[in-house]
Amino acid sequence: MSKTQRAGIAHLEIFRGSEAVRAGFxxxxxxxxDRVVRLFRDVYTWAGVPITHELRARAAALALPTGAVVTGRxxxxxxxxxxxxxxxxxxxxxxxxxxxxxxxxxxLRRTALRxxxxxxxxxxxxxxxxxxxxxLVLGRPLPESVADLDQVLKAGLIDRDEFVAALRARRDNGxxxxxQAVQLATGVADSIPESQLRVHLVLAGLEPVAQxxxxxxxxxxxxxxxxxxARKVAVEYDGGWRNNELWALNHDRARLNRIQAAGWDVVFxxxxxxxxxxxxxxxxxxxxxx
Numbered sequence: 001m002s003k004t005q006r007a008g009i010a011h012l013e014i015f016r017g018s019e020a021v022r023a024g025f026x027x028x029x030x031x032x033x034d035r036v037v038r039l040f041r042d043v044y045t046w047a048g049v050p051i052t053h054e055l056r057a058r059a060a061a062l063a064l065p066t067g068a069v070v071t072g073r074x075x076x077x078x079x080x081x082x083x084x085x086x087x088x089x090x091x092x093x094x095x096x097x098x099x100x101x102x103x104x105x106x107x108l109r110r111t112a113l114r115x116x117x118x119x120x121x122x123x124x125x126x127x128x129x130x131x132x133x134x135x136l137v138l139g140r141p142l143p144e145s146v147a148d149l150d151q152v153l154k155a156g157l158i159d160r161d162e163f164v165a166a167l168r169a170r171r172d173n174g175x176x177x178x179x180q181a182v183q184l185a186t187g188v189a190d191s192i193p194e195s196q197l198r199v200h201l202v203l204a205g206l207e208p209v210a211q212x213x214x215x216x217x218x219x220x221x222x223x224x225x226x227x228x229x230a231r232k233v234a235v236e237y238d239g240g241w242r243n244n245e246l247w248a249l250n251h252d253r254a255r256l257n258r259i260q261a262a263g264w265d266v267v268f269x270x271x272x273x274x275x276x277x278x279x280x281x282x283x284x285x286x287x288x289x290x
Contacts, residue, residue, distance in 0.1 A: 014059045017044050053077050053084040060090040060106055061124025067098045069118045071127035072135035073148055081155040083148045093135060129158045130166050137178040145181045147195035153187030193237050194225050197269055204281040216262045222255050233287045238268040265290060
């Protein structure tokens with residue numbers, strides 16, 4: 001390795017440890033010390049570099065054999081729809097003929113890939129927007145796939161009509177559920193939990209109105225995640241997130257009291273309750289019955 005190439009390693013956010021050692025830039029002991037952070041086998045970043053999911057996806061692309069494609073939730077996050085946490089596994093698809101072993105931190109699925117479904121990215125490949133969206137909705141539970149697809153649509157990463165047409169022409173395993181996911185997606189949800197909440201309610205046969213403004217005495221008092229206006233029942237995801245805390249009912253007792261005094265019943269859904277869809281639906285049905 002030339003002097004220029006050796007110097008270049010110092011400016012890389014991710015690099016192969018074996019190459020850095022061969023170049024004499026590091027010694028083997030450095031790879032076990034505090035100068036670097038191991039991301040995948042033989043792939044490192046420098047200590048102090050902010051570790052994001054995108055950085056981990058780039059590291060996975062470097063670590064995996066040629067032909068593996070970063071896709072699904074990881075590709076969506078790279079393209080601007082923040083659907084992954086930093087430590088979530090990197091979603092990858094690989095052609096059936098590619099020899100590739102399972103790796104910690106990588107969620108791998110083998111499948112046939114068509115021409116044009118990926119493009120060069122860093123040291124590897126990234127799925128095209130339509131292929132990315134396809135891998136979001138294939139073989140995943142509806143609440144999860146719809147929630148991620150909502151964020152992708154909201155970010156404008158795909159054209160809905162084009163995606164519907166693409167799904168219509170495919171015969172993959174799970175394609176029927178994938179088509180249902182597109183029908184359920186709206187692209188207007190503020191958060192992933194909100195989308196999942198909506199899907200649980202819709203699949204239970206309920207038809208809530210999203211982002212509904214509650215009015216009391218002609219004044220807009222609060223915008224709730226979901227509402228059943230005829231029954232005066234609101235459903236709010238109480239997960240500590242809000243783009244505008246001013247309107248968060250779980251933080252504004254006075255506003256909540258006004259809504260309840262006007263005859264509204266508010267069901268707050270926590271993260272724990274969201275993981276129990278039967279109990280969640282039962283609580284909403286109970287409020288509607290009251």
